[in-house]
Amino acid sequence: MTEAEFLAEYDPAAYERPALAVDLVLLGLRAGRLAALLLKRDQLPHGGRWALPGGFVGIDQTLDAAALHVLQEKAGIARAHLEQLYTFGALDRDPRMRIISVAYLALLPEADFAEALERSAALMPVTIAVSWPGETGGEVTALSPKGETLPLAFDHAAILAMAILRLRGKLDYSDVGFALLPEHFTLRQLQDVHEAVLGTTLNKPAFRRRMLDRGWLAPTGLREAGTSFRPAELYRFQPSR
Template sequence: MDETDFLRGYDPNAFQRPSVTVDLVLLGVRNGKPAVLLLKRDQQPYQGRWALPGGFVGIDETLDAAAARVLREKAGIGHAHLEQLYTFGAVDRDPRMRIISVAYLALLTETAFDAALQAMPALLPAAIQVPWSGEAGGPVSVVSPENGALTLAFDHADILATAVLRLRGKLDYSDVGFALLPELFTLRQLQDVHEAILGTSLNKPAFRRRLLDKGWLAATGAYEAGTAYRPAELYRFQRP
């Protein structure tokens, strides 16, 4: 039997097929803390709870295309640093049926974060509270300015924790942190982003020396404007 004959006789209903969704962690840094954009669910299950923006993957849609569609339709964002985070497949993670979710990490600058809030008023900015240090892992919680601590739908708190772990693990060896910054930034802004994600203070001279030694920073010769103190030089990211 050749492949054509095999496929002609193949029964696609021979095995149960779970549904697949994508969930987006829309993450930025606001007021010195990591923050995430959430949507309130308007239908069951978990009606009334806050959740990560997500949606089902179409039968003729790639995972990346589905993630880009959710980013556009539910967050009003046309482009962002978007990468697959992890696949969540616990049997009981969704009470409706067997649903596997592919989580994506979407990193936003503060300007993009605020633009999403203006484009989609239903989005809620919530601060991510991380009670563990380093890359030990563990639960996280989210807090909104109006409602205090929030209980997220499904396993979205676990997805958020995984996102923080991913960021903490990649900050030192990859350029991922620059996705949270504007094109031109000061060294203070760069350190603020690292401290917000890592949840700890960093030694300023050692931090700056390490980043400069990596060859990732290009001085522009321009300086920030509108400050009440001595303006700092602006840098941009460059690939070594």
């Protein structure tokens, strides 16, 4: 039998197939703390619970295209730093049927995070409360702006926890933290990002020396505006050569 003959006779319905979805962990800084954007489910299952923006992957869509579609159509955000986070495939993660979800990190600078909230009344900014230090991992809690614990749909608490763990793990050796900053930023803003992600206070001189020594920062020759004290120098990210 040739390959063409085999494919002509092949029955794709002979095997059960799970559904495939993408979920976006939309993260940014809000009032100096790491926050996520969630949507309240208005239908079953898990109606009334809070969920990450997500959707099913179309038969003619790539994973990246599906993630971008959710970002723009469900979250109302034109662009973000998107990267695959992890694949979640527990047998009981969704009561409807077997659904495998590919989660994406979607990182937003603070101004874009705030703008997304202005454009969509459906998005809720939640603070991610992390009880574990460093990269030990563990559970997280989503807190409303009033400090109330929000019930999360499906396994989205586990997805949020994985997002924090991945961010913490990559922050010191990759450029992922710069996705949470504007194009031009101060060293103070850069340290704010690291402290918000890591959940700890960093030594200012040591942090700045480490960042400058890596060759990631290029001076712009500009200084921040609108301050009542001596304006800080602005930098931009430059990839290491």
